[in-house]
Amino acid sequence: MADQPLLKLLSKAxxxxxxxxxxxxxxxxxxxxxxxxxxxRGRLAGVRVQARxxxxxxxxxxxxxLRVGDLQLQLGQLWRxxxxxxxxxxxxxxxxxxxxxxxxxxxxxxxxxALADDLAEQLLGVSPLVSLRIRDxxxxxxxxxxxxxxxLELETTLLAEDGGVRISATAGGNDALxxxxxxxxxxxxxxxxxxxxxxxxxxxxxx
Numbered sequence: 001m002a003d004q005p006l007l008k009l010l011s012k013a014x015x016x017x018x019x020x021x022x023x024x025x026x027x028x029x030x031x032x033x034x035x036x037x038x039x040x041r042g043r044l045a046g047v048r049v050q051a052r053x054x055x056x057x058x059x060x061x062x063x064x065x066l067r068v069g070d071l072q073l074q075l076g077q078l079w080r081x082x083x084x085x086x087x088x089x090x091x092x093x094x095x096x097x098x099x100x101x102x103x104x105x106x107x108x109x110x111x112x113x114a115l116a117d118d119l120a121e122q123l124l125g126v127s128p129l130v131s132l133r134i135r136d137x138x139x140x141x142x143x144x145x146x147x148x149x150x151x152l153e154l155e156t157t158l159l160a161e162d163g164g165v166r167i168s169a170t171a172g173g174n175d176a177l178x179x180x181x182x183x184x185x186x187x188x189x190x191x192x193x194x195x196x197x198x199x200x201x202x203x204x205x206x207x
Contacts, residue, residue, distance in 0.1 A: 004035075004036040005036075006036045006039050006040070006075075007032050007034075007036055007039065009078065010032060010039065010044070010073075010075070010078070010084070011030050011032055013078055013083070013084035014030055014032075014047065014084065015028060015030055016083075016084075017083070017084055017086065018030075018049065018051075021056065022054055022055060022056045023055040023056065023057075023058070024053065024054065024055040025051055025053065025054050025055075026051075026052050026053025026054070027051060027052045027053065028049070028050075028051045029049070029050045029051070030047065030048070030049055031047070031048040031049075031050075032044060032046075032047055033045040033046035033047065033048070034046070039073070039075070042072055042073050042074065042075065043070065043071070043072060043073075044070070044071040044072075044073055045070060046067060046068055046069050046070065046071070047067070047068040047071065048065075048066070048067050048068075049064065049065075049066045049067075049068075049094075050063075050064065050065050050066075051063070051064040052064075057111065058106055058109040058110075058111045058112060059098070059106045059112070060098065060099075060102035060103070060105060060106050061096050061097065061098055061102075062097050062098055062099050062102060062195055063096065063097040063195070064094070064095075064096050064097075065094050065095050065096075066092050066093070066094035066095075067092065067093050067094050068090055068091070068092050069091065071086075071087065071090070072087065073085075073086070073087075086206040087206065088205065088206060088207060089203055089204070089205060089206070090203070090204045090206060091201065091202075091203055091204075092201065092202050092203075092204055093200070093201045093202075094199070095188075095197055095198060095199035095200075096197070096198055097192075097193075097195035097196065097197045097198075098195060098196045098198075099194065099195060099196075100131075100132040100133045100134050100139065100194075100196065101132075101133075103132050103196060104129075104131045104132045104133075107129060107132075108129075113128070115178075116128070116129040117129055119141070119167070119176050119178065120141065120143035122174060122175075122176035123141055123143075123154050123156065123167065123169065123174050123175070123176055124141060124143045124152045124153075124154050124174070125152075125174075126143050126144065126145035126148070126152055127143055127145070128143065128144070129141065129142070129143050130142045130143055130144050130151050134191055134194055134196075135155060137157075137190075137191045138155045138156060138157055138170055138191065139155075139156050139157075139158060139167070139191060139196065140153055140154070140155050140156070141153065141154045141156060141167075154169055154174070155169070155170045155171070156168055156169055156170060156175075157170055158189040158190060158191065158196070159189060160186045160187050160188050160189045160200070161177065162177070162179075163179070163180055163184070163185040163186060163200075164177050164178050164179040164180045164186055165177070165178040165180075165186055165189045165198070166178075166189075180200075183202055183203045183204075183205075184200065184201075184202040184203075185200045185201050185202070186198050186199070186200040187199055187200040187201070188200065
């Protein structure tokens with residue numbers, strides 16, 4: 001399938017579109033599921049996207065592994081050298097992995113800093129959030145109050161709950177629910193191989 005000209009053209013168009021959505025992409029692999037004959041009828045059985053070193057909306061993602069199911073496409077513009085036109089909404093499933101260091105940097109960006117400080121207040125009672133790191137299979141939050149010389153630490157576990165992520169102190173006590181919004185549902189949250197891994201589904205608006 002990969003050597004068919006139509007599938008190659010579509011793969012390049014999808015790669016261009018994906019790179020335009022992100023601030024950075026170090027590596028990107030796209031697997032198209034289907035045949036050229038199906039594609040001529042405007043149908044693609046599915047797409048798998050694997051990427052590393054992705055920055056999306058100021059979030060640094062170490063790895064991305066996503067799948068899209070059946071797609072109906074209009075390819076007339078593509079044949080005329082125009083950008084690929086995707087459906088308005090695309091349902092995706094898969095997972096992302098973040099290193100604690102990259103997650104710390106991301107949460108200090110203006111877009112996410114208020115959320116980070118709110119989590120620090122809920123979990124530790126002080127803000128701003130200073131850093132995150134992994135200890136064994138747990139995520140350690142560190143925050144330092146204004147005027148304080150000593151940061152506070154809290155070791156936490158992650159659990160998918162109500163479509164978001166429940167962050168709970170390992171020794172009991174404070175916890176916080178990190179909501180994902182109506183477009184994203186987290187079904188699994190874990191620490192694996194030194195990464196914060198979130199697995200679930202999302203609806204992507206393409207315009």
